[in-house]
Amino acid sequence: xxxxxxxxxxxxxxxxxxxxxxxxxxxxxxPPLVADSPLPTDVRSxxxxxxxxxxxxxxxxxxxxxxECTWAGNRDKQPNITGLWRKDGExxxxxxxxxxxxxxxxxxxxxxxxxxxxxxGNYSCLFGNExxxxxxxxxxxxxxxxxxxxxxxxxxxxxxxxxxEESKPKPSTWNWYRTNGTNKEQxxxxxxxxxxxxxxxxxxxxxxxxxxxxxxxGSYYCAAVYPIGTTMxxxxxxxxxxxxxxxxxxxxxxxxxxxxxxxxxYERSRSKKNYAAGNETNDQSNTLTQGENNESEGxxxxxxxxx
Amino acid sequence: MRLLKxxxxxxxxxxxxxxxxxxxxxxAVVLGAFISIGFSYAFPKSxxxxxxxxxEYFSVSYSQIAWVSSVMLASMxxxxxxxxxxxxxxxxxxxxxxxxxxxxxxxxxxSFGKSIVHLYLCVGVIGGFGLAFNLQPALTxxxxxxxxxxxxxxxxxxxGSPVVLFTLAPLNQFLFDSFGWRGSFLILGAIVLNCxxxxxxxxxxxxxxxxxxxxxPAECNGAAAEEAATADTGAQSDNLLTxxxxxxxxxxxxxxxxIDVSLFRHRxxxxxxxxxxxxxxxxxxxxxxxxxxxxxxxxxEYSAAFLLSIFALVDMFIxxxxxxxxxxxxxxxxxxxxxxxxxxxxxxxxxxxxLASGYTGLVVYAVFFGLAFGxxxxxxxxxxxxxxxxxxxxxxxxxVTIIECGPVLLGPPLSGALVDIFGDYKYMYYACGVFMLVxxxxxxxxxxFNYKRLDEEKRQSMAAEMRTCEETVQLxxxxxxxxxx
Numbered sequence: 001x002x003x004x005x006x007x008x009x010x011x012x013x014x015x016x017x018x019x020x021x022x023x024x025x026x027x028x029x030x031p032p033l034v035a036d037s038p039l040p041t042d043v044r045s046x047x048x049x050x051x052x053x054x055x056x057x058x059x060x061x062x063x064x065x066x067x068e069c070t071w072a073g074n075r076d077k078q079p080n081i082t083g084l085w086r087k088d089g090e091x092x093x094x095x096x097x098x099x100x101x102x103x104x105x106x107x108x109x110x111x112x113x114x115x116x117x118x119x120x121g122n123y124s125c126l127f128g129n130e131x132x133x134x135x136x137x138x139x140x141x142x143x144x145x146x147x148x149x150x151x152x153x154x155x156x157x158x159x160x161x162x163x164x165e166e167s168k169p170k171p172s173t174w175n176w177y178r179t180n181g182t183n184k185e186q187x188x189x190x191x192x193x194x195x196x197x198x199x200x201x202x203x204x205x206x207x208x209x210x211x212x213x214x215x216x217x218g219s220y221y222c223a224a225v226y227p228i229g230t231t232m233x234x235x236x237x238x239x240x241x242x243x244x245x246x247x248x249x250x251x252x253x254x255x256x257x258x259x260x261x262x263x264x265x266y267e268r269s270r271s272k273k274n275y276a277a278g279n280e281t282n283d284q285s286n287t288l289t290q291g292e293n294n295e296s297e298g299x300x301x302x303x304x305x306x307x
Numbered sequence: 308m309r310l311l312k313x314x315x316x317x318x319x320x321x322x323x324x325x326x327x328x329x330x331x332x333x334x335a336v337v338l339g340a341f342i343s344i345g346f347s348y349a350f351p352k353s354x355x356x357x358x359x360x361x362x363e364y365f366s367v368s369y370s371q372i373a374w375v376s377s378v379m380l381a382s383m384x385x386x387x388x389x390x391x392x393x394x395x396x397x398x399x400x401x402x403x404x405x406x407x408x409x410x411x412x413x414x415x416x417x418s419f420g421k422s423i424v425h426l427y428l429c430v431g432v433i434g435g436f437g438l439a440f441n442l443q444p445a446l447t448x449x450x451x452x453x454x455x456x457x458x459x460x461x462x463x464x465x466x467g468s469p470v471v472l473f474t475l476a477p478l479n480q481f482l483f484d485s486f487g488w489r490g491s492f493l494i495l496g497a498i499v500l501n502c503x504x505x506x507x508x509x510x511x512x513x514x515x516x517x518x519x520x521x522x523x524p525a526e527c528n529g530a531a532a533e534e535a536a537t538a539d540t541g542a543q544s545d546n547l548l549t550x551x552x553x554x555x556x557x558x559x560x561x562x563x564x565x566i567d568v569s570l571f572r573h574r575x576x577x578x579x580x581x582x583x584x585x586x587x588x589x590x591x592x593x594x595x596x597x598x599x600x601x602x603x604x605x606x607x608e609y610s611a612a613f614l615l616s617i618f619a620l621v622d623m624f625i626x627x628x629x630x631x632x633x634x635x636x637x638x639x640x641x642x643x644x645x646x647x648x649x650x651x652x653x654x655x656x657x658x659x660x661x662l663a664s665g666y667t668g669l670v671v672y673a674v675f676f677g678l679a680f681g682x683x684x685x686x687x688x689x690x691x692x693x694x695x696x697x698x699x700x701x702x703x704x705x706x707v708t709i710i711e712c713g714p715v716l717l718g719p720p721l722s723g724a725l726v727d728i729f730g731d732y733k734y735m736y737y738a739c740g741v742f743m744l745v746x747x748x749x750x751x752x753x754x755x756f757n758y759k760r761l762d763e764e765k766r767q768s769m770a771a772e773m774r775t776c777e778e779t780v781q782l783x784x785x786x787x788x789x790x791x792x
């Protein structure tokens with residue numbers, strides 16, 4: 001009972017100070033923030049309904065993270081069950097323990113020190129051999145990056161953009177890398193200022209590559225640097241010469257010229273035929289109209305006479 | 308008398324001085340017009356795919372890049388009178404071919420562009436003028452080739468717009484992925500050159516064939532009354548209003564060289580113009596905001612884009628259908644009412660849109676809106692031809708487009724401002740609905756009076772003709788009697 005009062009107190013603290021924290025699960029406790037420890041603490045909880053469940057946790061700064069798992073159990077609710085924690089598939093030492101059935105639920109909880117990039121990964125809590133909840137700890141993922149290759153032209157400039165979603169926290173800085181064989185080499189603008197230019201604007205970054213050559217084609221990586229680690233985004237650049245689009249252009253140009261010439265020539269040949277035939281029909285139509293006039297006069301006069 | 312009717316060409320063609328073929332090569336001309344009109348309307352819309360990359364490349368804001376489309380549309384409408392003058396002088400074919408070459412040049416130059424202003428000039432101004440040189444002549448030449456089947460021909464030609472848009476959208480995406488924006492502009496320049504092919508199909512109509520023999524007794528046999536069902540109200544009204552005949556005799560010389568400003572005294576033309584100016588404020592905005600509105604309702608991006616595809620598909624099929632309906636003998640004599648109905652229906656559709664809830668509601672709205680939009684588009688130029696007649700259509704459409712330039716450009720930004728001010732799309736839809744319903748009702752009322760006046764004038768002039776016919780027949784009779792006796 002006292003535990004739930006403490007949780008309620010922290011809940012009020014949370015509402016007052018930390019309204020932007022977003023817990024995606026209907027967890028029993030909202031995460032409290034206590035300021036008097038060297039590392040901030042955070043709590044993430046998940047309730048398992050079914051076989052397995054995956055929870056994505058975004059980590060920006062180093063934190064003491066408490067992960068809580070709750071399982072309602074299966075049909076035959078045993079009083080004790082083994083609980084285990086794993087990181088990236090490997091069992092964490094000394095994490096195996098027996099879990100009691102409390103309030104028709106099994107609870108597992110453990111505190112983890114997330115301090116650097118190696119601490120990030122896939123943490124799983126297992127109940128016996130049956131139930132598992134995964135927590136995927138990662139730095140914020142880069143939202144907007146082009147998945148298809150960017151096309152640039154020789155001698156022109158290419159602009160490669162990476163953008164973090166506006167709802168996510170801004171990275172401390174951005175770095176750019178390009179692959180050289182298998183290694184990723186950082187692009188340093190100081191080394192070649194007339195070739196590369198990096199523009200960092202908070203949640204977006206732009207890499208400008210001037211005077212493109214075909215050797216510039218390849219993979220480029222933008223890295224968003226957070227206190228906890230970096231996330232990478234991959235963009236591919238393809239450099240082509242101006243002759244590439246010129247080929248379809250010339251092909252279509254030729255097609256247009258052929259069609260126009262064909263249509264105009266056809267028209268000219270038709271009109272020559274008509275001109276030859278036209279002289280004959282002109283005489284015929286003249287006699288016809290005369291005949292019509294005679295007829296019309298005849299019938300109208302006949303009508304008049306009838307009336 | 309039956310014999311005479313068969314050999315008799317329609318009396319309404321008297322003002323044209325020849326019988327339009329209503330078929331034959333005319334259908335090839337419709338194909339050419341299909342291509343030209345398609346490119347004119349669909350090309351500016353389809354370029355929006357490239358805007359994001361161009362925006363990043365030149366480091367400009369979205370509104371600056373959107374100006375490219377606006378400048379292109381503005382040039383296309385503003386160049387209307389120039390196009391009309393050239394068509395009056397040289398005919399459709401040379402103007403369309405020059406237009407095609409202009410757009411091609413504009414796009415090729417733009418592919419080498421080094422600044423956003425370069426794009427405004429090349430794509431916007433040169434491209435826009437080139438498209439105007441495609442649009443006007445294509446519409447005009449249909450009027451010269453078709454009389455009886457003209458609504459059908461117009462409906463088919465206007466179908467070019469959604470069909471070309473449907474084809475260009477995925478094609479542009481493919482070109483962009485393969486060649487980036489510069490290469491795509493180059494290739495698009497070549498694709499647009501197909502307008503020259505369309506232009507080569509636009510053979511000037513043969514005005515010497517099937518010339519109406521000017522036999523006065525034949526007219527008196529009531530053949531004129533029989534053909535009233537299939538004839539233009541416009542051509543007839545021009546025929547019968549004696550004062551207009553006189554002024555036209557004077558301006559005949561001017562028409563062939565410059566633009567026919569006497570149209571501003573034409574009753575039907577003024578009705579059309581005032582209604583259209585108001586209507587265009589609310590015509591295009593709902594199309595522009597369909598996808599954003601859907602996303603605002605919480606629908607994901609792909610389903611929102613699918614709404615636009617539904618709209619385009621319905622639009623594509625309703626345009627020839629409307630043309631066919633407009634050609635039927637019940638609707639053709641009173642086609643202005645059909646147009647008024649289409650405009651009002653558009654308005655009602657928008658007013659009811661805020662009631663649509665969820666994705667199915669929006670799909671239903673997209674279908675009905677597609678119907679409405681297609682109907683108005685198919686009839687838009689047909690009713691103008693019907694009012695002023697084919698021979699003055701070229702000048703009329705030039706004047707109409709330059710005056711419509713304002714509402715067309717201001718419509719979407721004003722609607723966008725409405726959305727921003729109120730934070731809700733429904734006020735924009737109410738505004739658009741009102742902007743379409745009011746002209747619709749206006750058209751109904753004004754055309755009711757216009758038709759009454761036209762019928763009266765027709766009756767008066769027919770009575771006058773009958774009198775002169777009887778006199779000539781009596782004269783001939785007396786001559787015959789004298790000859791016999």
